Amino acid sequence: MNPFPLILSAPSGGGKTTIARRLLEWRPDVGYSISCTTRKPRAGETTGRDYFFLTSEEFRERRERGEFAECAEVHGHWYGTLRSEIERVLADGQHVIMDIDVQGAAQLARAYPHAVLVFVLPPSADVLLARLRARKTEDRASLARRMMSALEELRHAEDYHYVVVNDDLDRAVARVSAVIDAETSRRERVHNLEEQVRSLTERLEREVDNNSPK
Ligand code: ADP
Ligand code: 5GP
Secondary structure, X not given: OOXXXXXXXXXXXXXXXXXXHHHHHHOOOEEEOOOEEOOOOOOOOOEOOOEEEOOHHHHHXXXXXXXXXXXXXXXXXXXXXXXXXXXXXXXOOOEEEEEOOHHHHHHHHHHOOOOEEEEEEOOOHHHHHHHHHHHOOOOHHHHHHHHHHHHHHHOOHHHOOEEEEOOOHHHHHHHHHHHHHHHHOOHHHOOOHHHHHHHHHHHHHHHHHHHOOO
């Protein structure tokens, strides 16, 4: 097994957090990198589980120490992925799933060229708006800001390796799961391919020799 970072991006309300949570429940080979943010926790969120909630000062200090693999300002707050979080999950032998914005995804793809980038698309703008409103996590101003960012994020869908439409949740989760399986079998990721092929070849050649007419 050769674990890799899996980046999920989507316009706000597109469903990347929900899909990431489902994959974490269903797939033991997937782990989560907990991001840092300067935004305030929402009701029910705790530090060290949903995010590491930092002050702006703490975030700046950690950035200056080079602790982030990527960081970006999103919806007026700072967000960043700690190198130590990615390494922790990969060292556990799990693919590391990250739910990050398009700016962060581009930085991360440079730092980890073997990362797989998946863009989650809502089935329509009306569905996206309805989901964002139904989530009831934002006030009016924050909702407007998220819609503006959604427009910007949508422009980057073309930079991703895969695009998954989040119409029915189970189907969308199954599609991302299929991407993980396909990527695991990519030739470049298969461990000791040369050795595996050589041992198969040697055995078969012996058999051919033994069976060839003398
Ligand atoms: P994001 O993390 O991309 O901002 P969320 O995962 O928070 O988006 O999803 C936004 C809202 O839409 C949440 O209330 C979530 O429960 C809901 N949602 C996500 N995917 C679906 C789906 N396929 N069908 C119905 N509701 C969904
Ligand atoms: P939320 O505040 O709703 O949890 O997240 C807002 C946005 O920040 C989402 O688009 C989410 O993908 C992005 N985000 C979350 N964590 C990170 C991170 O570590 N880095 C970057 N660049 N974006 C992140």
